[in-house]
Amino acid sequence: MDGDGGRLHSIGDLARRTGLAVRTIRFYSDGGIVAPAGRSRAGHRLYDAGAVARLDLVRTLRELVHPRPGRELSRPADQIGEISHQLLTERILLEYSLGYECSADVARPA
Numbered sequence: 001m002d003g004d005g006g007r008l009h010s011i012g013d014l015a016r017r018t019g020l021a022v023r024t025i026r027f028y029s030d031g032g033i034v035a036p037a038g039r040s041r042a043g044h045r046l047y048d049a050g051a052v053a054r055l056d057l058v059r060t061l062r063e064l065v066h067p068r069p070g071r072e073l074s075r076p077a078d079q080i081g082e083i084s085h086q087l088l089t090e091r092i093l094l095e096y097s098l099g100y101e102c103s104a105d106v107a108r109p110a
Helices: 013-016 020-030 047-066 075-099
Strands: 044-048
Touching: 013 020, 013 047, 013 075, 020 047, 047 075
Parallel strands: none
Antiparallel strands: none
């Protein structure tokens, strides 16, 4: 993982490490995509290095599905390829979040 020696991270630390908003991490946690490894004495969620890795994956897949503004596709074939890739990425994320082995190939269409 990230070599932090089993240290648990607060949700704020997790947000800084992953670049995701605290609100987004809570949403993913409530949805079961990433589970807290424990709770602080005050009852705050604490996350391990596995959560950092999983959220990094979710962020990466989200960026693939929803590219940054300004990226335009010029040809219909490019649009079809991009939509196909987005659907495949969403399927992989869904299967991963449900605990299934991903049955789809991750390769980006040419």
